[in-house]
Amino acid sequence: MNEKIKAEILEAINDSFKEVLGESGTKAIYYYFQVQTGMRVEEAIESPEIFVSFLRNIFKAGSQILERRIIEKLCDKFSQNLEEEKNIDLTNLIKKLLKKK
Numbered sequence: 001m002n003e004k005i006k007a008e009i010l011e012a013i014n015d016s017f018k019e020v021l022g023e024s025g026t027k028a029i030y031y032y033f034q035v036q037t038g039m040r041v042e043e044a045i046e047s048p049e050i051f052v053s054f055l056r057n058i059f060k061a062g063s064q065i066l067e068r069r070i071i072e073k074l075c076d077k078f079s080q081n082l083e084e085e086k087n088i089d090l091t092n093l094i095k096k097l098l099k100k101k
Contacts, residue, residue, distance in 0.1 A: 005100055009045050012073035020066055029058070048094040 017026040030041050033054055037044070044051040055063040067090045075085055078097055085093060 002098070002100065005097060006042075006045050008077050009074065009094060009097060010042055012077050013041065013045075013070055016066060016069040016073050020069060032058070045094065046098070048091045052089070052091045 014026065017029065021029065033044070033051075034040055037050060037054060039047070039050065041051070044054075052063075052067065055066055059066060070090055071085065071088070071093055074080065074093055074097065078100070080093075088096070
């Protein structure tokens with residue numbers, strides 16, 4: 001798997017979380033994610049279903065805000081047309097990006 005792409009996906013996730021939750025909120029969610037799943041967020045990129053499911057369980061309807069912000073960041077970072085990707089969910093966008101070479 002392309003480590004540069006994974007790093008850029010992680011950066012977009014980190015930036016989005018920090019914008020919405022702040023630094024301490026991000027650290028708390030990452031810690032809770034690791035406790036609940038036994039995975040670090042870095043590892044979860046390879047299993048986006050687990051990551052997105054966690055977000056939806058924690059934030060319920062509010063997860064849509066985080067997911068949308070992450071999608072926007074990923075589209076900017078990877079020069080994806082946001083209008084074309086407007087109906088894609090976060091899980092499928094991450095999978096699509098991971099397939100890039």
